Amino acid sequence: MLSSSMNLLQAGKLTESSALLDTLEKSTDTGAATSCHLQRAMIAMRIGDLDAAEHFAGQVIAPLP
Numbered sequence: 001m002l003s004s005s006m007n008l009l010q011a012g013k014l015t016e017s018s019a020l021l022d023t024l025e026k027s028t029d030t031g032a033a034t035s036c037h038l039q040r041a042m043i044a045m046r047i048g049d050l051d052a053a054e055h056f057a058g059q060v061i062a063p064l065p
Helices: 002-010 014-025 030-047 050-061
Strands: none
Touching: 002 014, 002 030, 014 030, 030 050
16 A cells, blocks of 8 residues: 555656555554655655644654654
8 A cells, every 4th residue: 555655656646645644654564654754755646735744754763652
C-alpha cells in the first residue's frame, strides 16, 4: 500500500494518497509509520504547508524511543 500511496502522490492525487496513508497507519508497524510520515511530509510540501512538512519530516528523523 505504501507504493500505491507514493504512486498517487507522484500523480498529484494528494487527497487519495493521504486517505490511503490514513488506512495504512491504523494497521502497521513502526517502520511503515516512518515511511508514512515521509510521504505526509512530501504531501505537505506539495500543497505548500511548510509547518506540516517540517513536523512530519521531524518525525522521520527523530530517534526511536
